Amino acid sequence: MGIQTGNTLLQIAFVLYVSSLAGYLFFLVRQKEWIQKISFHLIAIGITVHFAGMAALGVAINSLPVQNLVQNLSMAALALGAMFLYVQYQFNLKMLGLFTALILSVTLLAVLLLPDTQAPPNDAFTGVWFYCHIILIFAGDATLGLACGAGILYLLQEKGIKARNPGFFFKRLPSLDFLDDVSHACITTGFFLLTLGLITGFVYAKVLWGKFWSWDFKEFFSMGAWFVYAVLLHLRLYGGWRGRKSAIMTIVGFGIIVFTFLGVNLFLGGHHQEFTK
Numbered sequence: 369m370g371i372q373t374g375n376t377l378l379q380i381a382f383v384l385y386v387s388s389l390a391g392y393l394f395f396l397v398r399q400k401e402w403i404q405k406i407s408f409h410l411i412a413i414g415i416t417v418h419f420a421g422m423a424a425l426g427v428a429i430n431s432l433p434v435q436n437l438v439q440n441l442s443m444a445a446l447a448l449g450a451m452f453l454y455v456q457y458q459f460n461l462k463m464l465g466l467f468t469a470l471i472l473s474v475t476l477l478a479v480l481l482l483p484d485t486q487a488p489p490n491d492a493f494t495g496v497w498f499y500c501h502i503i504l505i506f507a508g509d510a511t512l513g514l515a516c517g518a519g520i521l522y523l524l525q526e527k528g529i530k531a532r533n534p535g536f537f538f539k540r541l542p543s544l545d546f547l548d549d550v551s552h553a554c555i556t557t558g559f560f561l562l563t564l565g566l567i568t569g570f571v572y573a574k575v576l577w578g579k580f581w582s583w584d585f586k587e588f589f590s591m592g593a594w595f596v597y598a599v600l601l602h603l604r605l606y607g608g609w610r611g612r613k614s615a616i617m618t619i620v621g622f623g624i625i626v627f628t629f630l631g632v633n634l635f636l637g638g639h640h641q642e643f644t645k
Contacts, residue, residue, distance in 0.1 A: 370424050370425065370427050370428025370429075371424075371425060371428045371429070371486075373421075373424045373428075374421045374422065374423075374424035374425035374428060374433075375421070375425075375484075376421075377417050377418070377420050377421030377424060378418065378421040378422075378442065378476065378479060378480065379480060380414075380417050380421075381414045381415075381417040381418035381421060381476060382414075382473070382476040382477065382479075382480060384410050384411070384413055384414030384417060385410075385411065385414045385469055385472040385473045385476055386473050387410050388407045388408075388410035388411035388414060388465070388469040388472075389466070389469035389470055389472075389473050391403055391404075391406055391407030391410060392404070392407045392463075392465050392466040392469050393466065394407075395407055395462075395466075396463070396466060396540060399539075399540060404462050404465070407465060407469070408456070408462075408465055411449070411452075411465060411468065411469055411472070412453060414449070414472070415446070415449035415450060415452075415453060418442075418445070418446050418449060418476075419446060419450075421442075422442060422443065422446055425439070429486070431493055431494065432493065432498075432499060432502060434493070434502055435486075435493055436484065436485055436486075437482065437633075438479050438482050438483070438484040438485075439484070440629075441475055441478055441479050441482075442475075442476070442479045443502075443506055444475065444506060444509070444510070444629065445471070445472050445475040445476055445479070447506035447507055447509070447510035448468060448471060448472065448475075448510040448513055448514070449468065449472055450507075450510070451507060451510040451511045451513075451514055452464065452465070452468040452510075452514060455511070455514050455550070455553075455554060458553070459546075459549075459550045459553070461518065461521075461542065461546075461547075461550050463521055463540065463541060464514065464517055464518060464521070464550075467514075467517035467520065467521070468514070468517065471513070471517075495572070495575070497568055497571050497572035497575055498572050500564075500565075500568040501565055501568040501569040501571075501572050503565075504561050504562075504564045504565030504568060505561075505562065505565035505566075505569065507561045507565075508558045508559070508560075508561030508562030508563075508564075508565050509558070509562065509625050509629065510558075511554050511557050511558030511561060512554065512555065512558035512559070512562065512597065512618075512621065512622055512625060513622055513625070514554045514558075515551045515552075515554035515555045515558060515618050515622070516618055516619050516621075516622035518547055518550045518551035518554060518615075518618075519551050519614070519615035519616070519618040519619050520615075520619065521541055521547050522544060522547040522548060522551060522611070522612070522615040523612065523615050523616075524537045524541065525537060525538065525541040525542075525543075525544055525547060526544060526611070526612060526615075528541075529544070544611060548610055548611055548614065548615070551614065551615065551618055552604065552610075552614070555597060555600065555601065555618060556601070558597070559594075559597045559598070559601060562593075562594055562597070563594065566590060566591070566594060569587075569590075573587075585632045586628065586632050586633070589624065589627065589628040589632050590628050592624055592628075593621060593624040593625045593628055596617065596620065596621040596624060597621050599617075600614060600617045600618065600621065
């Protein structure tokens with residue numbers, strides 16, 4: 369019963385996300401404030417319904433719903449939505465809603481289409497360190513995803529400014545400095561959360577497998593992504609890396625995160641492969 373309720377709520381959330389995406393696309397063309405407000409409220413309601421659906425699923429399986437690929441995709445989307453609400457509250461970067469609504473719609477579509485094979489109970493998916501690791505990693509990755517979105521908007525705006533004809537996005541996006549500041553704030557927050565997520569993950573590995581580091585593919589690529597953002601923050605602080613260089617490196621870093629989240633589990637295997645069956 370709980371699983372069916374959760375699935376129904378996810379379907380409703382998907383409809384709300386797609387409706388929000390359509391609204392943001394309309395806002396992109398018409399630039400009417402009321403369209404943006406409606407689109408934002410649609411995505412906010414969708415995130416709330418999405419959370420309720422994941423909560424219902426968690427109660428039904430008596431565990432955090434991250435035990436297979438479908439549940440992990442859904443949790444990743446929920447984390448992105450939650451962090452978007454926070455970033456939007458802090459900075460009111462309206463066009464970031466278009467990026468977020470698109471990712472949420474595509475991800476929830478995959479969640480609804482892929483088979484949700486229920487994993488057997490596993491004591492490894494429990495405990496304080498496990499829950500802290502999962503929540504922090506998802507939150508950190510989601511915030512870095514929003515940094516990627518702001519970086520993409522930066523490159524679009526920069527292209528419009530440099531072009532002889534400013535083009536479609538020039539009047540629809542804020543200043544380069546503002547986009548760069550939003551991206552940097554997301555990187556700083558996401559990097560902090562990712563760092564805590566990795567630390568709790570090492571502790572969890574020690575508890576579960578008896579050692580902090582086991583040269584698992586997931587661990588290797590996760591540290592690779594962490595290193596990219598660490599270098600980016602260092603270069604920004606001491607090397608003056610801002611603007612275009614920062615935007616490109618942010619996009620590259622998030623590409624590594626996506627591969628770490630999906631590609632490593634699906635193609636390389638390792639301890640974390642259990643989470644994508």
